Amino acid sequence: MTIREIEAKSILRKYKKIDSWFISRYGMNLYRGCIHNCIYCDGRAEGYYVNGEFGEDVTVKVNAIEILRRELDPKRKRTPFKRSFIMLGGGVGDSYQPIEEKYQLSRRALGLVNEYNFPVHILTKSTLIKRDIDILKKINRKSRTIVSFSFSSVNDEISAIFEPGVPPPSERLKTLTFFKNEGIACGMFLLPVIPFITDTSELMEETIRKASEANLDFIIFGGMTLKEGRQKDYFFKTLRNKYSKLIGEYENIYQKNKWGEAAGEYYNSINLTFNSIIKKYKIPPRIPLALYKDILEENDLVVVILEHIDYLLKIEGRTSPYGYAAYSISQLKEPLSLMKRQLRSIKGVGMVTEKIIKEILESKSSTYCKKLLSE
Numbered sequence: 001m002t003i004r005e006i007e008a009k010s011i012l013r014k015y016k017k018i019d020s021w022f023i024s025r026y027g028m029n030l031y032r033g034c035i036h037n038c039i040y041c042d043g044r045a046e047g048y049y050v051n052g053e054f055g056e057d058v059t060v061k062v063n064a065i066e067i068l069r070r071e072l073d074p075k076r077k078r079t080p081f082k083r084s085f086i087m088l089g090g091g092v093g094d095s096y097q098p099i100e101e102k103y104q105l106s107r108r109a110l111g112l113v114n115e116y117n118f119p120v121h122i123l124t125k126s127t128l129i130k131r132d133i134d135i136l137k138k139i140n141r142k143s144r145t146i147v148s149f150s151f152s153s154v155n156d157e158i159s160a161i162f163e164p165g166v167p168p169p170s171e172r173l174k175t176l177t178f179f180k181n182e183g184i185a186c187g188m189f190l191l192p193v194i195p196f197i198t199d200t201s202e203l204m205e206e207t208i209r210k211a212s213e214a215n216l217d218f219i220i221f222g223g224m225t226l227k228e229g230r231q232k233d234y235f236f237k238t239l240r241n242k243y244s245k246l247i248g249e250y251e252n253i254y255q256k257n258k259w260g261e262a263a264g265e266y267y268n269s270i271n272l273t274f275n276s277i278i279k280k281y282k283i284p285p286r287i288p289l290a291l292y293k294d295i296l297e298e299n300d301l302v303v304v305i306l307e308h309i310d311y312l313l314k315i316e317g318r319t320s321p322y323g324y325a326a327y328s329i330s331q332l333k334e335p336l337s338l339m340k341r342q343l344r345s346i347k348g349v350g351m352v353t354e355k356i357i358k359e360i361l362e363s364k365s366s367t368y369c370k371k372l373l374s375e
Helices: 064-072 105-115 127-142 156-162 169-181 201-213 230-242 244-253 264-281 298-314 322-330 351-363 367-374
Strands: 002-006 012-019 024-028 057-061 085-088 120-124 145-151 185-190 218-221
Touching (some): 012 322, 064 105, 105 127, 145 169, 185 201, 201 264, 298 322, 298 351
Parallel strands (some): 085 120
């Protein structure tokens, strides 16, 4: 392993719009590169510009805490922060990978998040996060903490092949139970499921059942991307060694899409499978409204709920106008509460969507969204 220390110019990333998967407007990568070395990780793709050998070399932003303090201090901001969770974790490096034991950038960053009263959402595969239970409980009392772990399945043997540098799924589940017992909201990001290996209905049901037994608050699901170049080449080495009979299946569904996406019919199939199982166990497939409705500003709350409705419809193969309406609203500068008589002038907002928006503004909730979740 090679560690390269650098001086960063900035740490906090501001998103163009609220991220309805994580309920976040801001995120940070304290490390670039990841020695967890998950075989399928798209952080290995050339488009992320991660220096060195991905899975072996890591860049550490040694001045991250100094920079982050300046970025989070409200006295230094001309424009106030929009209220949302700060996302700790990213696609190019797990914030709790082993070098965190030495540098403690994540722990110190959480100290600043606590100091400046932000809620935090963490996505990791590492049980090292238990070390920071003291700070996470403080944040949860003042603002809110969500701890999420990513899984491709709950099968320890398969994980050892595709996730060689991380604790097995059984240990990750125990860690989630630990945080749940401490009163912290927890979720599973079941992504990516690995085509023809962890996307079977039997293994997906086992995974969702164990999430249910752990009393998790939500499960967010997604398929695997496989970008041409380093990511695909590296993944195929393992595939040839362990699952050589699947090569043809992979070449059939991954046909050099620019974003590394599989064929649409494949995603439709696994989404329908996931949807049928998640309904059986009655676990929300998106972060529950109760965890963020009193945090977000009104426009962002409307955007998130509309995008959740859009997802709930599309995962069943139904059409939806709500994603377009949500995007249009995300571009507005004026609060929706000042536009109640002009809502229909917003692109994508028709009579039904207008009614949903007004209900959200009045009650911070949506009857239609609740109905879709309960079906």
